Amino acid sequence: MKLKHMLGAMTLAAAPLMAGMASAQDLPACENCSDSMTIMSWGGAYQASQIAAYSDPYKALTGISVVYDESSNEAIAKMRAAQEAGNSPYDLVDVEGPDSQRACDEGLAAEIDIDATLAPGADGSTPTADFGPSHINDCFVPQIVFSTTFGYRTDVAEWNGAVPTSLCDIFDLEKFPGKRSLEKRPKKNLEWALICDGVAKEDLYTVLSSDGGVERALAKLDTIKDNVVWWSAGAETPQLLADGEVVMGSTYNGRLFSVIVEQKQPVAMLWDWQVFDFDGWVVPTGLDEARMNRVMHFLNFATDTQRLADQAKYISYGPARASSQPLVGQHATLGVDMAQFMPTNPANQTNFLVNNIEWWADHSDEVDAKFQNWLAQ
Numbered sequence: 001m002k003l004k005h006m007l008g009a010m011t012l013a014a015a016p017l018m019a020g021m022a023s024a025q026d027l028p029a030c031e032n033c034s035d036s037m038t039i040m041s042w043g044g045a046y047q048a049s050q051i052a053a054y055s056d057p058y059k060a061l062t063g064i065s066v067v068y069d070e071s072s073n074e075a076i077a078k079m080r081a082a083q084e085a086g087n088s089p090y091d092l093v094d095v096e097g098p099d100s101q102r103a104c105d106e107g108l109a110a111e112i113d114i115d116a117t118l119a120p121g122a123d124g125s126t127p128t129a130d131f132g133p134s135h136i137n138d139c140f141v142p143q144i145v146f147s148t149t150f151g152y153r154t155d156v157a158e159w160n161g162a163v164p165t166s167l168c169d170i171f172d173l174e175k176f177p178g179k180r181s182l183e184k185r186p187k188k189n190l191e192w193a194l195i196c197d198g199v200a201k202e203d204l205y206t207v208l209s210s211d212g213g214v215e216r217a218l219a220k221l222d223t224i225k226d227n228v229v230w231w232s233a234g235a236e237t238p239q240l241l242a243d244g245e246v247v248m249g250s251t252y253n254g255r256l257f258s259v260i261v262e263q264k265q266p267v268a269m270l271w272d273w274q275v276f277d278f279d280g281w282v283v284p285t286g287l288d289e290a291r292m293n294r295v296m297h298f299l300n301f302a303t304d305t306q307r308l309a310d311q312a313k314y315i316s317y318g319p320a321r322a323s324s325q326p327l328v329g330q331h332a333t334l335g336v337d338m339a340q341f342m343p344t345n346p347a348n349q350t351n352f353l354v355n356n357i358e359w360w361a362d363h364s365d366e367v368d369a370k371f372q373n374w375l376a377q
Contacts, residue, residue, distance in 0.1 A: 043070030049314035104139035121323035122305035142320035181249030257316035318344030
């Protein structure tokens with residue numbers, strides 16, 4: 001199954017809403033449906049946001065039971081085992097984009113016609129139009145958009161009052177001296193390096209595929225290599241920033257929200273050339289009719305305009321529907337306006353990237369070997 005979108009125009013900007021948006025109370029009855037669901041997800045704050053925004057309201061309306069399994073990091077292996085056993089214990093599985101592609105390619109996930117099964121957008125748009133490039137393949141039902149972007153300290157004396165305003169300030173050691181933190185893997189770092197070496201967005205993977213393309217990106221990274229602290233876990237950059245061990249660094253936008261809003265550290269976010277990633281649902285193949293009917297009923301509810309906006313009350317990941325963005329309000333407990341922290345906020349989308357999943361699937365082993373050799377030099 002081919003990936004539908006690569007680096008095309010993002011369409012997650014705000015959209016005007018139509019009056020008369022359906023409420024949860026208008027949810028139709030589910031005919032010939034199972035009375036329970038087992039959902040595989042990630043645990044932690046993210047799963048808690050799903051329970052608060054989706055499954056608890058759905059349970060209140062339908063009376064069914066919903067059980068969560070916190071093992072999405074093993075989703076593909078568990079879906080393979082379930083298929084071999086001929087009976088999936090899971091009705092719905094939460095995965096990131098690359099795993100959805102693998103599940104689709106291997107026949108582990110069912111193809112879903114989202115325009116036929118999901119609710120239209122509150123602005124009247126079809127699900128296909130409303131989800132835009134987050135609908136990356138025919139098995140994937142998008143849910144949220146998160147991004148890898150940069151945070152920086154706002155109190156660096158050596159910067160003389162200046163702050164980074166573009167991605168390429170990461171490579172400017174003269175204007176912005178100090179340690180940086182970058183993820184210890186080539187993906188995203190190579191794209192960022194080429195952008196700051198003058199390569200146009202639409203040419204990134206042509207250059208990376210050409211002779212010397214990866215080496216060109218590594219040469220750009222060489223200019224700051226001695227000032228880089230390499231991280232493997234998303235929590236590391238926020239801690240390094242909070243401790244003052246680095247002055248800027250990359251990590252997931254939700255991690256930066258935590259250090260800025262919850263910990264109240266002198267840190268700000270740099271959204272320029274953030275890299276989008278998508279998370280959403282896949283439905284295991286082989287479910288019987290009653291289980292499939294229940295899953296489709298739940299997905300129609302859980303991925304409508306309002307429910308995706310509701311999830312943003314609990315976590316700083318952007319709703320995958322364009323029509324949801326105008327409904328993003330305040331955090332449920334912190335009272336903070338969440339729109340400014342959303343990757344999908346139009347103000348944060350001036351420049352962005354979407355990793356070419358198929359290119360990385362084809363080249364990751366070779367490129368990772370080059371990257372690790374470069375790190376060791």
